Amino acid sequence: MKGYLGIDVGSVSTNLVFLDEEGRVREAIYLRTRGQPINALQEGLRQLAGRLPENTGILGVGATGSGRFLAGIIAGADVVKNEITSHAVAASTLVPGVQTILEIGGQDSKIIILRNGVVTDFAMNTVCAAGTGSFLDQQAARLNIPIEEFGQLALQSTAPVRIAGRCAVFAESDMIHKQQMGYSLPDILAGLCEALVRNYLNNVGKGKEILPPVVFQGGVAANAGMRRAFEQALGWKVYVPPHYDVMGAVGAALLAREKMAGGGSTRFRGFGVADTNFKAGGFTCENCPNLCEVVEITCEGEAVARWGDRCGRWSGSLGYQDEEIRNAV
Amino acid sequence: MKIGIPRALLYYYYIPLWRTFFEALGLELVISRPTTKTILESGLRHTGDDVCLPVRVAFGHIIDLKDRVDVLFLPRLVSIARREYICPKFLGFPDMVRQGISGLPPLIEADLNLYRRDSLYPFFSALGRNFTSNRFAIYLACRRAQQVQARYIQLLENGFFPEEARAALSGGTGEEQREPARGWPRVAVIGHPYNIYDPYISMNLLSRLARSGVHVCTADNLPETLVREHAARLPKHLFWSLGQRMIGAAWHYLQRPDVDGIIHVASFACGPDSLTGELISREVKRRGKPFLNLTLDEHSAEAGVVTRLEAFLDMMRRRPLLQVGGNGR
Structure with a gap:
């Protein structure tokens, strides 16, 4: 079997998918990043290698997510793309005709507007992360319910309570208040979902023309309560695609396929990188008052990539410099 | 005598004017170092x-x-065009500085107020009397300064960026025509000069765009009359000069078929920006051009800006790919 590898290294989860040549998702892996993107990526590659047949050929690799540059270096990616383009490509391929993508991940949320298969507008959350996966995780932990059951519990609600969703801190104190007042847990959870959806639509979705079909993806799309709250607020059916939680990785793999269609061979380092000793380190460059925080990635003790400097003193000092990273804006 | 001028606020508009005037009076200029x-x-x-x-x-x-x-130049900018004001923070800036910073050298102050009378002479006359009692010398310095400023404006209108225009002025090579900029897509960057031309604050926005092949144009590349013509389409005269400039330029570029997209750069906590941003985005919606709103503050992470920029450029670059090729992926 031959196919394409997509990697999405996000703040909360690290996802890998394997697409066959026709673009079908054959394997998908969802792991928690736990603040250690290199380990998570290596673990993901190890698991994927275990699941794929012995003679699988990787034709191209795409990396996305906030850790895309890191992932691009470690795995050897042919394409390093931002999350917005990756999510849009995945959704418009798997759900033809999609006009609106709602994406809520661990620490960021975005909205992407498409018309005739082309992205026409997008937005990401700015200064506030209220309503993202991390906050839902934290509230589930505080209420002592597994995050997997959050959505089903919220669906049992008959009269959702109103919770202030403007700010995660206030939402939490409001929830505690409602608990003290004696409201039922499902009503509080459903109220929280509604508050977060309201916040999302007013903040990220501000001024956007949301038209059906609407696709909801990202880790939070697993939460049926959030999906129902979106449907109620928008008045349309909200579609959660299969592989909703790894759509970024699917998009990256599709972009790798698009790139490799132009010919050339992949820069994939092989599944062996799972056992190579990669280290990410950093230092503050004190050569000028900018005090840039430079990141240095070493492979078996040898520097393979550096970035984070404004002047190019460090990033340009390696003989080998990754083309995809150099070409990024 | 050394006179200090901060590389901030309207420095990017007025430095040739200030420089010529003070140097003609025999002062030595010290400009603060680029932002770090x-x-x-x-x-x-x-x-x-x-x-x-x-x-x-x-x-x-x-x-x-x-x-x-020895002395610090801090003019009180009240109005820089007839029947218009600029942001009240410019008006109060000398007072804020005196309140907030101790151990200041003597301040050279003068009110620049063109609200009623469109002449710079009273301002320069008041300034010059700090250094000489020779009125004729002040008059000559003022005239020379305005000539150089007019050339500077002309260079900007010919497509130069402020830094290039200043180099051309000081080189005196008479390079009035810039090599025509190329690149695709063509993007208009609309924002206050002190935001977009300060590479540290804008996170190298202009050079990032140029490096990835984008043809950048700004409000300062347009003649004042053209900008005002477009701003006059507002139902009510906008009395903020800087907002007027940004709206007029944005509206002009929006109707130009050779401009592919608009980036509006705002600074967080800027009142006028929140208003101009909204006015621009409403017009964008009617015209349907790709639009990106970037808000800068002191906490801005470069990663967020890079992701948005990449997605914005993809939005324009992938458009023809999908429409013409049809099966790009």
Whole structure:
């Protein structure tokens, strides 16, 4: 079997998918990043290698997510793309005709507007992360319910309570208040979902023309309560695609396929990188008052990539410099 | 005598004017160093939390200057065009500085107020009397300064960026025509000069775009009359000069078929920006051009800006790919 590898290294989860040549998702892996993107990526590659047949050929690799540059270096990616383009490509391929993508991940949320298969507008959350996966995780932990059951519990609600969703801190104190007042847990959870959806639509979705079909993806799309709250607020059916939680990785793999269609061979380092000793380190460059925080990635003790400097003193000092990273804006 | 001028706020508009005037009177100019982390942080330490980013940066520049000049030039900018004002923070800036920073050298102040009378002479006359009693010398310096400023404006309108225009002025090579810029897509960057031309504050926005092949144009590349013509389409005269400029330029570029997209750069906590941004985005919606709103503040992470820029460029670049090829992926 031959196919394409997509990697999405996000703040909360690290996802890998394997697409066959026709673009079908054959394997998908969802792991928690736990603040250690290199380990998570290596673990993901190890698991994927275990699941794929012995003679699988990787034709191209795409990396996305906030850790895309890191992932691009470690795995050897042919394409390093931002999350917005990756999510849009995945959704418009798997759900033809999609006009609106709602994406809520661990620490960021975005909205992407498409018309005739082309992205026409997008937005990401700015200064506030209220309503993202991390906050839902934290509230589930505080209420002592597994995050997997959050959505089903919220669906049992008959009269959702109103919770202030403007700010995660206030939402939490409001929830505690409602608990003290004696409201039922499902009503509080459903109220929280509604508050977060309201916040999302007013903040990220501000001024956007949301038209059906609407696709909801990202880790939070697993939460049926959030999906129902979106449907109620928008008045349309909200579609959660299969592989909703790894759509970024699917998009990256599709972009790798698009790139490799132009010919050339992949820069994939092989599944062996799972056992190579990669280290990410950093230092503050004190050569000028900018005090840039430079990141240095070493492979078996040898520097393979550096970035984070404004002047190019460090990033340009390696003989080998990754083309995809150099070409990024 | 050394006179210090902060590399901040309207420096980017007026430096040829100030420089020519003071040098004609025999003063030595000291410009603060380009913005760095150290300058920004010292500005943050000396300002309250309700102050906008550009003013904070300006504070940092004054601290950078204060111990190495004899006098500091801090004009009180009230109005820079007839029947218009500029942001009240410019008006109160000298007072804020006197309140917030101790150990200042003597301040050279004069009110620049063109609200009723469109002549710079009273302003320069008041300024010049600090250094000489020779009125004729002041008159000549004023005239020479305005000639150089007019050339500077002409260079900007010919497509130069401020830094290039200043180089052309000081080189005196008479290079009035810039090599025509190329690149695709063509993007208009609309924002205050002190935000977009300060590479530290804008996170190298202009050079990032140029490096990835984008043809960049700004409001300053347009003649004042053209900008005002477009701004006049507003139902009511906008009395902020800078907002007028941004709206007029944005509306002009929006109707130009050779401009593919618009980036609006705002600074967080800037009142006028929140208004101009909204007015621009409403017009964008009617015209349907790709649009990106970037908000800068002192916490801005480069990663967020890079992701948005990449997605914005993809939005324009992938458009023809999908429409013409049909099966790009």
